Amino acid sequence: MELPSSNVARHLVLQARANPGMTALRVPLGVTDGEIAYRDYSFAELDGRVDACARLMTEKGVVRGMRVLLMVRQGADLICVVFALMKIGAVPVVIDPGMGLRSFLKCVKRTRPEALVGIPVAILLSRVFRRSFAGVRVRLKVDGTAFPRLLAERTSAELFPMADTRAEDLAAILFTSGSTGAPKGVRYLHGMFESQLRLLDKLYHFVPGEVNLPMLPVFALFNPAFGMASVIPELDPSHPAKADPEKLVAALLQNKVTNSFGSPVLWRKVADYCQKREIVLPSLRTILMAGASVPAELVRRMKTVAPNGECYTPYGATEGLPLASIAGEEILKEESAQHFGAGSCVGRAAPEVEIAVIRVVEGPIGTFSPILRLPAGQVGEIVATGPVVTLEYDALPEATAAAKMVDAEGRVWHRMGDLGRLDSAGRLWFCGRKAERVILPERVLYTDCCEGVFLTHPEVNRTALLGIRRKGRTVPALAVEPKKGKFPLTARAKDDLAEELMVLAQGYEGTRGIETFFFVRHFPVDVRHNAKIHRLALARRFSDGT
Secondary structure (H helix, E strand, O other), X not given: OOOOOOOOHHHHHHHHHHOOOOEEEEEEEEXXXXXXXXXXXXXXXXXXXXXXXXXXXXXXXXXXXXXXXXXOOOOHHHHHHHHHHHHHOOEEEEOOHHHOHHHHHHHHHHHOOOEEEEOHHHHXXXXXXXXXXXOOOEEEEOOOOHHHHHHHHOOXXXXXXXXXXXXXXXXXXXXXXXXXXXXXXXXXXXXXXXXXXXXXXXXXXXXXXXXXXXXXXXXXXXXXXXXXXXXXXXXXXXXXXHOOHHHHHHXXXXXXXXXXXXXXXXXXXXXXXXXXXXXXXXXXXXEEEOOOOOOXXXXXXXXXXXXXXXXXXXXXXXXXXXXXXXXXXXXHHOHHHXXXXXXXXXXXXXXXXXXXXXXXXOOOOEEOOHHHEOOOOXXXXXXXXXXXXXXXXXXXXXXXXXXXXXXXXXXXXXXXXXXXXXXXXXOEEEEEXXXXXXXXXXXXXXXXXXXXXXXXXXXXXXXXXXXXXXXXXXXXXXXXXXXXXXXXXXXXXXXXXXXXXXXXXXXXOOOOOOOEEEEOOOOOEOOOOOOOEOHXXXXXXXXXXX
């Protein structure tokens, strides 16, 4: 069977041919005699299961180009369903369920899926909220009994004919987390997924036979392309901050995991657990952290926990990833700069990607002109172009116009909504989200350029720069999330801690004038990584309404 040149599922077929008996997937079943029991799938077994799933969905009426909403839990079933849809040439629609029911239903209604593949409660949801699911005419229930039986009945040695998809064909619709705005569906083309694989390989040099623990489910879909085994972690992707570090560490050790992707929140939990118990993770070679700024302190701790590994921070967004990358060693070298107002260095542009910083413009730009570019050292909006940069949002022409620009060569540039600067060496420094900057009459304050200054305090876990409204004007303030066991319980304790933080603020010109402090036990964060702080929500909470 001839395979298409642009389809992520083709890599699974190629691995099934080249390494049929090699482990592709390990799914946890529970703990037996102190060890995690797994159900293993070889590449040949997984590809056969995917073909059976493709036959089942085809029988149900799923066809090429059809939009299929996925509401399946992380694990073998999710991976199987996504690869099967890719083979059919259908379009998976992935929406974070943790965004809340109201937002979720709005996203479903706007995307107009024609099919739903989901767990029983998802099927029920589609019948209760019929208006949002009005276009759905195919429903496939994924449960623990009937679904496996249906797949077993359709298992065959005959290969499922894969759709002849092209690079410019729509492959998937993936929703943003909506951390600083309404969630938006991003249109991914088959060629973009292939480009992501190519750039990830160039950046991180994955080797066939490696073992990956993907703490973000989408990364499990890329592993067959690299000949890597995926160990499914025991965590709820909708609430990663609630993950049990004992289970994660057990999986890392037992499976001799060589590389893993997770948010800083997850890696901090792993580091805390390991350091308290003097546990070392000797097999870890590549540690990817993304979803929020990565502090040097976390990198340093992970180097003690995984002495044979290196931390990397890929920079990007749902609209384009990876755009840049930096190694942990370089983060440590720039630690003092991070603490004293320079922002966070996120490295150099990825291969085939071009990054620029332009002057801040409110509203659509349309045409990307060279006169918009700012020289090195000046803070502006980060924009990027390249084969991994998506072209448009789904059914949101105004959002597309606001976020996309086209240059004289016809290349599409994405406006990240992030502020930053390029240094003389061509490295990108992240300064914060454009929507979260604090505009004062005499200056502008940027979150990442201010917050790091206060992280030097031994009792501070995280901070959030806010622009609060007081008596009709904007006042700079800082929300503080103290470390566990360090929350000030009395008014005197709060005053003392605030005074110490004020001294830190006065020591740097960029934070001088921040004199209002609020103490919060737990910051509101995004649903995907549980790492991006909802600063605008905090600002509304502490404003007086004027």
